[in-house]
Amino acid sequence: MDIKDMVFETKSFLEKKIGSIDAAIIIGSGLGNLVQKMNVEEEIPYKDIPHFPKSTVKGHAGEIIVGHIGTNKVLAFNGRFHYYEGYSLSEVTYPVRVAKLLGAKLLIVTNAAGGLNPKFHVGDLMLINDHINFMGVNPLIGPNIEEWGPRFVDLYHVYSDEYMEKLRKIAVEKGVNLREGVYLAVAGPTYETHAELKMMQGFGADAVGMSTVPECIVAAHMGLPVLGVSVITDLALPYIVQEITHEMVLQAAETASNTLSELIWQLLEEVSL
Template sequence: MNKQALNEATNYIQEFAENAPVIGLILGSGLGVLAKEIEQPVKIQYDSIPNFPVSTVEGHAGQLVFGKLEGKQVVAMQGRFHFYEGYPLDAVTFPVRVMKQLGVKQLIVTNAAGGVNEEFEVGNLMLIQDHINNMNQNPLIGPNDETEGVRFPDLSNAYSKRMRTIAKDEAAGLNITLQEGVYVANTGPCYETPAEVKMIRKMGGDAVGMSTVPEVIVARHAGMEVLGLSCITNMAAGILPQPLSHEEVIETTERVREDFLTLVKRIVLTI
């Protein structure tokens, strides 16, 4: 990790965002609409921030949005970065380090994912209980800065039990179906084959995607409390007969938008 690059990005952002955020939000494919709910927004384009990567995927607006959500100071990444875009994992997770320096204590990570658990339905929201890193990469490989986190971080509570309890309680109160399961991260950009989906199911995975795990590892290394939510935008290969497409992902996130917005806002209010 380049400390100078981190400080340059943080200092630049602080020139525009006067109030320190306490909650960070990473908004996945098609889920960036949540940023529109932020009051008194201050928007900073990624390409204007020193040392920041740039989103290249449809459905990712490519900006930080600061302001208030349910009375809390937040910063939202309206679009994230992926390993498959060609970025190394230290670049993919760089914004998480910046959020930590800005003052973020709790991180809510969202994504679009394929359903592996055959009891799930397209359009379900899934609370991430745990993850399997199937990327054969880890963002913490290399020299460790003890001021940022310990050499060997514990991931036994990677997804905060406290925050998961809040999410389940809020979903029940809103009458929103909230599945819970294990998220498996692959590199992408190919969707999985039917044989790979069978393997993931046998591994214990309930949903599969191409993001989230690197950010969560770095967030836990930095001492943040983390909550993860997946939108099941399609059933993974081999479960249903139709081919998979990114267009389907965007269409499904649009369909479940109201439940997603309502639930996340209630979680932010309560945590």
């Protein structure tokens, strides 16, 4: 079975259970409480969904959660898939394809990231205004499915100016110091060397992580607007000698996730998709 048939089979399975949706959220490491306030109408483990990959990383629950925020029906992917887990990028980006075909008009992506900008602090939120794909691969390599998008995709406006501006205004209203910058994606699963961090800073990156960019490229391919936010869980600065563990990342993400949840919640309450 090819990817197109698989995606349509998954879409049909979910459509019977949840109907159409207005927005989709991909939840990053340690950010699972982002949907705790949602009036949950349906929960479906990934293992029960045809052709869906399974989350293997601690901090990624592995389930779909559906509910309403304001007038919008929201599907949250509670746990994402990573290239370093051994998945192909077609599998990593599979949820984006499904969400778009279910009717999503906005994709919200969140992640835990290391801060490359020396002005950042642990616990800061960074609005992603651009990205650098340093993974060495691209999810659009291979045969193109024309009905999903063009062969060559312009990535100049991956991140929606409209929704970025809305989130900026909400952050000001709530007194949140919302940082902003460029997210650089690496394949992982190793954290970076000091030489690599210096190189990334030279590229103009403000944060580094192991996800998000493939999903955003596929969203752009399908004409799906994206809003992205990183939680700065550690300082990835070349002159700082520190040991970084996944447990540290999860703890920092969990601490900041309440603030992130409030921002995204208010955004979805204010807009009607």
